[in-house]
Amino acid sequence: MSDLTGKRVAIIATDHVExxxxxxxxxxxxxxxxxxxxxxxxxxxxxxxRSDTEQTQQLEVDATFADLDPAAYDALVVPGGTVNADTIRTDEQAQAIVRAFAASGKPLAVICHGPWLLISAGLVAGRRLTSYPSIADDVRNAGGTWLDEEVVIDEHLITSRSPADLPAFVTALEDALA
Structure with a gap:
Protein backbone atom coordinates (compact mmCIF):
# COMPACT_ATOMS: atom_id res chain seq x y z
CA MET A 1 0.00 0.00 0.00
CA SER A 2 1.30 3.44 -0.94
CA ASP A 3 1.57 6.35 1.49
CA LEU A 4 -0.90 8.86 0.08
CA THR A 5 -0.73 11.31 2.98
CA GLY A 6 -1.52 14.78 1.71
CA LYS A 7 -3.29 13.57 -1.45
CA ARG A 8 -6.89 14.64 -2.08
CA VAL A 9 -9.28 12.54 -4.15
CA ALA A 10 -12.82 13.37 -5.25
CA ILE A 11 -15.47 10.77 -6.07
CA ILE A 12 -18.53 11.82 -8.07
CA ALA A 13 -21.72 9.76 -7.95
CA THR A 14 -25.50 9.88 -7.76
CA ASP A 15 -28.25 7.55 -6.54
CA HIS A 16 -27.98 3.88 -7.51
CA VAL A 17 -24.19 3.91 -7.61
CA GLU A 18 -22.60 0.46 -7.49
CA ARG A 50 -25.33 -4.20 -5.83
CA SER A 51 -25.68 -5.48 -9.41
CA ASP A 52 -28.12 -2.65 -10.19
CA THR A 53 -31.11 -4.40 -8.62
CA GLU A 54 -30.35 -4.89 -4.93
CA GLN A 55 -30.42 -1.72 -2.83
CA THR A 56 -27.70 -1.62 -0.21
CA GLN A 57 -26.87 1.23 2.14
CA GLN A 58 -27.27 4.98 1.91
CA LEU A 59 -23.84 6.52 1.30
CA GLU A 60 -22.80 9.82 2.84
CA VAL A 61 -22.06 12.76 0.53
CA ASP A 62 -19.59 15.48 1.52
CA ALA A 63 -20.45 18.19 -1.01
CA THR A 64 -22.12 18.91 -4.33
CA PHE A 65 -20.74 18.88 -7.86
CA ALA A 66 -20.90 22.70 -7.75
CA ASP A 67 -18.58 22.66 -4.72
CA LEU A 68 -15.93 20.56 -6.45
CA ASP A 69 -12.88 22.57 -7.49
CA PRO A 70 -10.78 20.24 -9.66
CA ALA A 71 -7.66 22.27 -8.88
CA ALA A 72 -8.02 21.29 -5.21
CA TYR A 73 -7.81 17.55 -5.92
CA ASP A 74 -5.09 15.16 -7.07
CA ALA A 75 -7.43 12.59 -8.68
CA LEU A 76 -11.04 11.86 -9.57
CA VAL A 77 -12.93 8.56 -9.27
CA VAL A 78 -16.12 7.87 -11.25
CA PRO A 79 -17.86 4.68 -10.07
CA GLY A 80 -20.50 2.87 -12.07
CA GLY A 81 -23.88 1.38 -11.49
CA THR A 82 -26.07 1.55 -14.57
CA VAL A 83 -28.60 4.06 -13.21
CA ASN A 84 -25.93 6.23 -11.60
CA ALA A 85 -23.89 6.29 -14.80
CA ASP A 86 -26.90 7.00 -16.99
CA THR A 87 -27.93 9.87 -14.69
CA ILE A 88 -24.50 11.43 -14.23
CA ARG A 89 -23.65 11.36 -17.94
CA THR A 90 -26.27 14.03 -18.66
CA ASP A 91 -25.24 16.30 -15.78
CA GLU A 92 -23.39 19.32 -17.22
CA GLN A 93 -21.49 19.93 -13.98
CA ALA A 94 -20.27 16.31 -13.94
CA GLN A 95 -19.20 16.64 -17.58
CA ALA A 96 -17.29 19.82 -16.76
CA ILE A 97 -15.58 18.09 -13.83
CA VAL A 98 -14.29 15.17 -15.93
CA ARG A 99 -13.20 17.54 -18.69
CA ALA A 100 -11.21 19.58 -16.15
CA PHE A 101 -9.47 16.47 -14.81
CA ALA A 102 -8.76 15.23 -18.33
CA ALA A 103 -7.21 18.59 -19.24
CA SER A 104 -5.15 18.69 -16.05
CA GLY A 105 -3.42 15.37 -16.60
CA LYS A 106 -4.37 14.26 -13.07
CA PRO A 107 -5.49 10.65 -12.60
CA LEU A 108 -9.05 10.05 -13.77
CA ALA A 109 -10.20 6.60 -12.59
CA VAL A 110 -13.45 5.33 -14.11
CA ILE A 111 -15.03 1.91 -13.66
CA CYS A 112 -17.89 -0.21 -15.03
CA HIS A 113 -20.59 1.99 -16.66
CA GLY A 114 -18.73 5.17 -15.60
CA PRO A 115 -17.22 5.64 -19.08
CA TRP A 116 -20.66 6.77 -20.26
CA LEU A 117 -19.81 10.09 -18.60
CA LEU A 118 -16.54 10.25 -20.55
CA ILE A 119 -18.45 9.55 -23.78
CA SER A 120 -21.00 12.30 -23.09
CA ALA A 121 -18.19 14.70 -22.17
CA GLY A 122 -16.44 14.03 -25.51
CA LEU A 123 -13.35 12.47 -23.92
CA VAL A 124 -13.16 9.00 -25.49
CA ALA A 125 -12.03 9.58 -29.09
CA GLY A 126 -8.51 8.26 -29.61
CA ARG A 127 -8.29 6.75 -26.11
CA ARG A 128 -7.74 3.15 -25.00
CA LEU A 129 -10.07 2.07 -22.20
CA THR A 130 -12.27 -0.63 -20.81
CA SER A 131 -15.73 -0.66 -19.26
CA TYR A 132 -18.55 -2.99 -18.47
CA PRO A 133 -18.78 -5.12 -21.64
CA SER A 134 -22.32 -3.97 -22.48
CA ILE A 135 -21.07 -0.47 -23.30
CA ALA A 136 -18.11 -1.57 -25.44
CA ASP A 137 -19.99 -0.55 -28.59
CA ASP A 138 -20.69 2.89 -27.06
CA VAL A 139 -16.95 3.32 -26.44
CA ARG A 140 -16.12 2.25 -30.01
CA ASN A 141 -18.85 4.46 -31.49
CA ALA A 142 -17.37 7.42 -29.58
CA GLY A 143 -13.98 6.77 -31.23
CA GLY A 144 -12.29 4.89 -28.39
CA THR A 145 -10.51 1.55 -28.47
CA TRP A 146 -12.22 -0.87 -26.08
CA LEU A 147 -10.07 -3.56 -24.45
CA ASP A 148 -11.31 -6.53 -22.42
CA GLU A 149 -8.79 -6.20 -19.57
CA GLU A 150 -9.16 -5.79 -15.80
CA VAL A 151 -7.47 -2.40 -15.89
CA VAL A 152 -6.42 -0.21 -18.82
CA ILE A 153 -4.15 2.78 -18.29
CA ASP A 154 -3.95 5.37 -21.07
CA GLU A 155 -1.77 8.21 -19.79
CA HIS A 156 -3.72 9.56 -16.79
CA LEU A 157 -6.96 7.67 -17.62
CA ILE A 158 -7.47 4.50 -15.56
CA THR A 159 -10.44 2.27 -16.41
CA SER A 160 -11.77 -1.09 -15.24
CA ARG A 161 -14.71 -3.32 -16.18
CA SER A 162 -16.60 -4.25 -13.02
CA PRO A 163 -16.47 -4.81 -9.26
CA ALA A 164 -14.45 -7.98 -9.91
CA ASP A 165 -11.62 -5.72 -11.12
CA LEU A 166 -11.56 -3.45 -8.05
CA PRO A 167 -8.24 -4.76 -6.64
CA ALA A 168 -6.39 -3.92 -9.89
CA PHE A 169 -8.33 -0.64 -10.26
CA VAL A 170 -7.45 0.54 -6.75
CA THR A 171 -3.81 -0.50 -7.12
CA ALA A 172 -3.50 1.40 -10.43
CA LEU A 173 -5.02 4.51 -8.84
CA GLU A 174 -2.75 4.28 -5.78
CA ASP A 175 0.29 3.86 -8.06
CA ALA A 176 -0.74 6.90 -10.11
CA LEU A 177 -1.06 9.00 -6.95
CA ALA A 178 2.16 7.78 -5.28
Missing amino acids: ESELVEPRDALRAAGAEVRVHSTSTEPIQGV
Whole structure:
Protein backbone atom coordinates (compact mmCIF):
# COMPACT_ATOMS: atom_id res chain seq x y z
CA MET A 1 0.00 0.00 0.00
CA SER A 2 1.30 3.44 -0.94
CA ASP A 3 1.57 6.35 1.49
CA LEU A 4 -0.90 8.86 0.08
CA THR A 5 -0.73 11.31 2.98
CA GLY A 6 -1.52 14.78 1.71
CA LYS A 7 -3.29 13.57 -1.45
CA ARG A 8 -6.89 14.64 -2.08
CA VAL A 9 -9.28 12.54 -4.15
CA ALA A 10 -12.82 13.37 -5.25
CA ILE A 11 -15.47 10.77 -6.07
CA ILE A 12 -18.53 11.82 -8.07
CA ALA A 13 -21.72 9.76 -7.95
CA THR A 14 -25.50 9.88 -7.76
CA ASP A 15 -28.25 7.55 -6.54
CA HIS A 16 -27.98 3.88 -7.51
CA VAL A 17 -24.19 3.91 -7.61
CA GLU A 18 -22.60 0.46 -7.49
CA GLU A 19 -21.73 0.50 -3.78
CA SER A 20 -18.48 -1.47 -3.97
CA GLU A 21 -17.14 0.78 -6.75
CA LEU A 22 -17.49 3.81 -4.48
CA VAL A 23 -16.76 2.28 -1.07
CA GLU A 24 -13.73 0.11 -1.88
CA PRO A 25 -11.64 2.86 -3.56
CA ARG A 26 -12.76 5.40 -0.94
CA ASP A 27 -11.79 3.18 1.97
CA ALA A 28 -8.51 1.97 0.45
CA LEU A 29 -7.40 5.50 -0.38
CA ARG A 30 -8.32 6.72 3.11
CA ALA A 31 -6.42 3.79 4.65
CA ALA A 32 -3.37 4.90 2.60
CA GLY A 33 -3.66 8.41 4.07
CA ALA A 34 -5.53 10.28 1.33
CA GLU A 35 -8.38 12.66 2.01
CA VAL A 36 -11.38 11.43 -0.01
CA ARG A 37 -14.59 13.40 -0.51
CA VAL A 38 -17.78 12.26 -2.21
CA HIS A 39 -19.61 14.80 -4.39
CA SER A 40 -23.13 14.48 -5.80
CA THR A 41 -26.00 16.60 -7.07
CA SER A 42 -26.94 17.46 -3.47
CA THR A 43 -25.55 16.76 -0.01
CA GLU A 44 -28.28 14.22 0.74
CA PRO A 45 -27.07 10.60 1.10
CA ILE A 46 -27.14 8.58 -2.12
CA GLN A 47 -28.50 5.08 -2.56
CA GLY A 48 -25.97 2.32 -3.11
CA VAL A 49 -26.82 -0.80 -5.09
CA ARG A 50 -25.33 -4.20 -5.83
CA SER A 51 -25.68 -5.48 -9.41
CA ASP A 52 -28.12 -2.65 -10.19
CA THR A 53 -31.11 -4.40 -8.62
CA GLU A 54 -30.35 -4.89 -4.93
CA GLN A 55 -30.42 -1.72 -2.83
CA THR A 56 -27.70 -1.62 -0.21
CA GLN A 57 -26.87 1.23 2.14
CA GLN A 58 -27.27 4.98 1.91
CA LEU A 59 -23.84 6.52 1.30
CA GLU A 60 -22.80 9.82 2.84
CA VAL A 61 -22.06 12.76 0.53
CA ASP A 62 -19.59 15.48 1.52
CA ALA A 63 -20.45 18.19 -1.01
CA THR A 64 -22.12 18.91 -4.33
CA PHE A 65 -20.74 18.88 -7.86
CA ALA A 66 -20.90 22.70 -7.75
CA ASP A 67 -18.58 22.66 -4.72
CA LEU A 68 -15.93 20.56 -6.45
CA ASP A 69 -12.88 22.57 -7.49
CA PRO A 70 -10.78 20.24 -9.66
CA ALA A 71 -7.66 22.27 -8.88
CA ALA A 72 -8.02 21.29 -5.21
CA TYR A 73 -7.81 17.55 -5.92
CA ASP A 74 -5.09 15.16 -7.07
CA ALA A 75 -7.43 12.59 -8.68
CA LEU A 76 -11.04 11.86 -9.57
CA VAL A 77 -12.93 8.56 -9.27
CA VAL A 78 -16.12 7.87 -11.25
CA PRO A 79 -17.86 4.68 -10.07
CA GLY A 80 -20.50 2.87 -12.07
CA GLY A 81 -23.88 1.38 -11.49
CA THR A 82 -26.07 1.55 -14.57
CA VAL A 83 -28.60 4.06 -13.21
CA ASN A 84 -25.93 6.23 -11.60
CA ALA A 85 -23.89 6.29 -14.80
CA ASP A 86 -26.90 7.00 -16.99
CA THR A 87 -27.93 9.87 -14.69
CA ILE A 88 -24.50 11.43 -14.23
CA ARG A 89 -23.65 11.36 -17.94
CA THR A 90 -26.27 14.03 -18.66
CA ASP A 91 -25.24 16.30 -15.78
CA GLU A 92 -23.39 19.32 -17.22
CA GLN A 93 -21.49 19.93 -13.98
CA ALA A 94 -20.27 16.31 -13.94
CA GLN A 95 -19.20 16.64 -17.58
CA ALA A 96 -17.29 19.82 -16.76
CA ILE A 97 -15.58 18.09 -13.83
CA VAL A 98 -14.29 15.17 -15.93
CA ARG A 99 -13.20 17.54 -18.69
CA ALA A 100 -11.21 19.58 -16.15
CA PHE A 101 -9.47 16.47 -14.81
CA ALA A 102 -8.76 15.23 -18.33
CA ALA A 103 -7.21 18.59 -19.24
CA SER A 104 -5.15 18.69 -16.05
CA GLY A 105 -3.42 15.37 -16.60
CA LYS A 106 -4.37 14.26 -13.07
CA PRO A 107 -5.49 10.65 -12.60
CA LEU A 108 -9.05 10.05 -13.77
CA ALA A 109 -10.20 6.60 -12.59
CA VAL A 110 -13.45 5.33 -14.11
CA ILE A 111 -15.03 1.91 -13.66
CA CYS A 112 -17.89 -0.21 -15.03
CA HIS A 113 -20.59 1.99 -16.66
CA GLY A 114 -18.73 5.17 -15.60
CA PRO A 115 -17.22 5.64 -19.08
CA TRP A 116 -20.66 6.77 -20.26
CA LEU A 117 -19.81 10.09 -18.60
CA LEU A 118 -16.54 10.25 -20.55
CA ILE A 119 -18.45 9.55 -23.78
CA SER A 120 -21.00 12.30 -23.09
CA ALA A 121 -18.19 14.70 -22.17
CA GLY A 122 -16.44 14.03 -25.51
CA LEU A 123 -13.35 12.47 -23.92
CA VAL A 124 -13.16 9.00 -25.49
CA ALA A 125 -12.03 9.58 -29.09
CA GLY A 126 -8.51 8.26 -29.61
CA ARG A 127 -8.29 6.75 -26.11
CA ARG A 128 -7.74 3.15 -25.00
CA LEU A 129 -10.07 2.07 -22.20
CA THR A 130 -12.27 -0.63 -20.81
CA SER A 131 -15.73 -0.66 -19.26
CA TYR A 132 -18.55 -2.99 -18.47
CA PRO A 133 -18.78 -5.12 -21.64
CA SER A 134 -22.32 -3.97 -22.48
CA ILE A 135 -21.07 -0.47 -23.30
CA ALA A 136 -18.11 -1.57 -25.44
CA ASP A 137 -19.99 -0.55 -28.59
CA ASP A 138 -20.69 2.89 -27.06
CA VAL A 139 -16.95 3.32 -26.44
CA ARG A 140 -16.12 2.25 -30.01
CA ASN A 141 -18.85 4.46 -31.49
CA ALA A 142 -17.37 7.42 -29.58
CA GLY A 143 -13.98 6.77 -31.23
CA GLY A 144 -12.29 4.89 -28.39
CA THR A 145 -10.51 1.55 -28.47
CA TRP A 146 -12.22 -0.87 -26.08
CA LEU A 147 -10.07 -3.56 -24.45
CA ASP A 148 -11.31 -6.53 -22.42
CA GLU A 149 -8.79 -6.20 -19.57
CA GLU A 150 -9.16 -5.79 -15.80
CA VAL A 151 -7.47 -2.40 -15.89
CA VAL A 152 -6.42 -0.21 -18.82
CA ILE A 153 -4.15 2.78 -18.29
CA ASP A 154 -3.95 5.37 -21.07
CA GLU A 155 -1.77 8.21 -19.79
CA HIS A 156 -3.72 9.56 -16.79
CA LEU A 157 -6.96 7.67 -17.62
CA ILE A 158 -7.47 4.50 -15.56
CA THR A 159 -10.44 2.27 -16.41
CA SER A 160 -11.77 -1.09 -15.24
CA ARG A 161 -14.71 -3.32 -16.18
CA SER A 162 -16.60 -4.25 -13.02
CA PRO A 163 -16.47 -4.81 -9.26
CA ALA A 164 -14.45 -7.98 -9.91
CA ASP A 165 -11.62 -5.72 -11.12
CA LEU A 166 -11.56 -3.45 -8.05
CA PRO A 167 -8.24 -4.76 -6.64
CA ALA A 168 -6.39 -3.92 -9.89
CA PHE A 169 -8.33 -0.64 -10.26
CA VAL A 170 -7.45 0.54 -6.75
CA THR A 171 -3.81 -0.50 -7.12
CA ALA A 172 -3.50 1.40 -10.43
CA LEU A 173 -5.02 4.51 -8.84
CA GLU A 174 -2.75 4.28 -5.78
CA ASP A 175 0.29 3.86 -8.06
CA ALA A 176 -0.74 6.90 -10.11
CA LEU A 177 -1.06 9.00 -6.95
CA ALA A 178 2.16 7.78 -5.28
